Amino acid sequence: MTDAVVFDLDGVLIDSEPVWEQVRRAYVAEAGGRWLPDSQQRLMGMSTLEWARYLSADLGVGRPPEVVAADVIDRMARRYAQELPLLPGAVEAVHRVGERWPLGLASSSPARLIGTVLEATGLTNRFAVAMSTEEVPRGKPAPDVYLAVAGRLGVAPGTCVAVEDSSNGLRAAHAAGMRVVAIPHPAYPPQPDALALADLVLGGLDELTVEALSGTGRPA
Structure with missing residues (x-):
């Protein structure tokens, strides 16, 4: 679930x-x-x-x-x-997933830059909750921001799927008890022990579909 x-x-x-x-x-x-x-x-x-x-x-x-x-x-x-360094398929992936589930954003970027990106991409209203690690006691790999986002969404962390790329991000989402989808960045690949925490590893945002997410990992 x-x-x-x-x-x-x-x-x-x-x-x-x-x-x-x-x-x-x-x-x-x-x-x-x-x-x-x-x-x-x-x-x-x-x-x-x-x-x-x-x-x-x-x-x-x-x-x-x-x-x-x-x-x-x-x-x-x-x-x-x-120039906003938007990844190919990012906007489409957010809209695709957002048609099925409520969305949260758990970022290490400062709130100022999060707002800039969401406004520039027209995605502000797609995210029910968007939080920066500025707003919690500890950054990633601590689970604080993921737990806070789940709390504001009004859902249990174990019923959330997190989409991450970095070692610290994967560790944070896993520590929060979420199921984790990894989309590794080829230039900044996560460490093997962190990648092993992922329930699903995808090659790019085009693979981030409702069907893929519906089948991720351990049961909630």
């Missing part, structure tokens, strides 16, 4: 991870910090405050986290204004 479907945003509906990496890499370099080999993987899923602290302290930016967050989000907003 499925009562709702909860989408991630970055890496699932928009191809934003390369943009986030470019923007944050450049910001760290300009501030005299040092980008580490595993930085991008670690950053995927962090809440705004978490990644701002990470850039400030661990990567050597040395500016207050609130300044780091504001600077980076401003740069991301400008990039989105120039």
Whole structure:
């Protein structure tokens, strides 16, 4: 039984991870910090405050986290204004799934950027609930944002299907007790142990159909 479907945003509906990496890499370099080999993987899923602290302290930016967050989000907003990196089939997939189930959005993006994307794609009204990890105590891989979205939707987490791409996102949705559909990003593939948590692995959004979701995973 499925009562709702909860989408991630970055890496699932928009191809934003390369943009986030470019923007944050450049910001760290300009501030005299040092980008580490595993930085991008670690950053995927962090809440705004978490990644701002990470850039400030661990990567050597040395500016207050609130300044780091504001600077980076401003740069991301400008990039989105120039070109929104929408993934092929994203809008169609949301409409297709939304014709069958209520939809939620559980994203690590700041609320400002979530609003920008949903408005630009005309999907604002498709999502009954859209939440950022800014609104919960912990970012992914903690389950907080998924549990909060399920709560606002008025459904049990175990009757939700989550659509994710990243290691931390897969871990978060699984920890929330949701059935998990993975659509791995080829440039930022999830770690094998995280991918193993998925009940269904798809090759792209064109495969995200009502029929596929109806058959996902363990019973609720």
